[in-house]
Amino acid sequence: MSACLLGKKVRYDGGSLSVNNQVLERWISEGRIVSVCPEVEAGMSIPRKPAEIVDGSGNRVLDGKTDVVEKGGNMVSDGFIAGASVALELCKKFNIEIAILAESSPSCGSSLIYDGSFSGHRIPGMGVTAALLRRHGIQVFNQYEIADANKAIHATSA
Template sequence: MSACLLGKRVRYDGGSLSVDDQIVERWRSEGRIVSVCPEVEAGMTIPRTPAEILGGSGGNVLDGDAAVVDKSGKVVTDEFIAGASVALELCQTFNIDIAILAESSPSCGSSVIYDGGFSGTKIPGMGVTAALLRQHGVQVFSQHEIALAYEAMQR
């Protein structure tokens, strides 16, 4: 699960996106949650300059056809791929096949990301981590789909 959704202040602006959900609280009490912030795992700072995917979506980044660029123009693609790889390694190590990630993030967005122009415009797409996990068979849900993730676990 994205660390920011668990209240950890790891977002680019030093904030969190804490979710208040009974299912998540139950999973937490049962010790079923593995927390990760791909960007922090890749060595990026808190806070950090906001970044967006330019020229596509997470899958395009993994294919080398798009880049992750921060607002100052610095290319941070390698860091995003490294962080995604850490998240995948955690899934493989702990036999995780369902992930709940923060929507709209260039790492974790599962169905919506920002358009790469730093205009606040969202477009359909996945972040780099979400794309890598899906490529390896992990079901990815956003924080708005916790009930769906719970249902998927019951199957």
């Protein structure tokens, strides 16, 4: 699960996106949660410049066809790929089949990301971590889909 959704102040702006949800609280009490912030795992600072994927989404970054760029132009694709790889290794280590990631993030967005113009406009697409996890068969949900993730957990454990 994205660390920012658990209240950890790891977002680019030093904030969090805390989710208050009974299902999530149960998962925490059951020890089901593994927390990760791909950018922080890749060694990026808190706070850090905002970053967006230019001309595409996470799959295109993984394929080397586009980049994640910080506001101001610095390319940070390698860091985002490294962070995604850490998240994937955690999934493998703990046999994780379902991930809850923060929507709109250039790492974690599962259905929407910012368009690369730093204008606040979002487009359909996945972040780098979401794309890598999905390539490896991990189901990825966002913070608004916790009920769906819970159903998927019970479907895979049945």
